[in-house]
Amino acid sequence: MSENMKKTYWLDKAENKKKIFIGLIIAAILVALPDFLSLLGILYETHPYTKVEEIPAFYGIYAALGLLVVISVAGFIGRFLTVKEDYYD
Template identity: 45%
Template sequence: MSRNTDKKYWLDQPGATDKVFRVVVLLAILAAIPDILALFDFVYHKHTSTDMEDIPVFYGLYAMISFLALLVVAKTVRPFLTRKEDYYD
């Protein structure tokens, strides 16, 4: 069986990867706009239920601390859960 090597893909065209890169950068900028505006509280007024939520970057700090705590717990539990390489043999 012979393979058809003459098939042209759209990423093989000159300049196509530059277009893909520009689209990815544009999407990243569009995704970052709400976060940038939220830093200045221009987008919405928060109706907080506790005083801690009035801290300007409370939700970001809470997410970062939760993520780091999850990493510490995972590293602590890993030795108890790992199996030897030939466990299923």
């Protein structure tokens, strides 16, 4: 246990956090890429059931927007509905 206390973890270093962030951006570009390539008929064909799916990287965009909605709505209602932890006691 006492060893652990002194140990510095990989995540503790600031530069590693940056690495993760950059890694995420690269990964995002990579997974969006096939959608654009398929427009040119390269790599694979998409099988859209719906119109919206034909938008390139639709899932990625929808996810990003959806997440923003969740966070902003949550932040918004949080202002009205937040009470002290022992409210009901």
